[in-house]
Amino acid sequence: MTAACKKTCDDYQWSIGPSLPSSKKIRIHYSFDFAQQMHFPSNPLQPGPIYFLTPQKCGLFGISCEGLQNQVNFLIDGGVSSGKGSNEVISYLHHFLTHFGF
Template identity: 80%
Template sequence: MTAACKKTCDNCQLSPPPSNKRIRMLYSFDFAQQMHFPSNPLLPGPMYFLTPRKCGLFGVSCEGLQKQVNFLIDEGMSSGKGSNEVISYMHHDIITAIFPQK
């Protein structure tokens, strides 16, 4: 399926695929492990008070275009890894691919 999507993109010169053509495209997506980065809670004192902050990572890859979009989700904004979250990220990715911001 990946090879067929690449061939479709090469034949139609799609980047990104237009919304007025009927084509098939393969998207892969998944959550990755959480990343930690230093956070400063504005407490006075030495580096001891720096606590790591969690950041979720959700990746969407368009196999035909060899393009990947990563969503970084702050721990304060994350509501889980359920179907509603996945659909929201996929919807955002597909809509921005069809209607890119200028």
């Protein structure tokens, strides 16, 4: 499925970015998922926890078109995140497909 998607993207010379709506009979394969929460500031070489400083939480939701080697990431501030439910996923997918979909 991903090989067919790559061939379709190569045939139409697509890239991630805004595109006009089309009625072509093609198949595009997208993958998406939440990553673990990240904390920033972050220092992977730090020997212990940050003293008297609570790092800010940040959620990460990524969407990738399997035919291209590009990915769009949504960074979600922990203070405004309402979870990882279906409403959030649909909102991110809608935004992605409206602005970056083929």
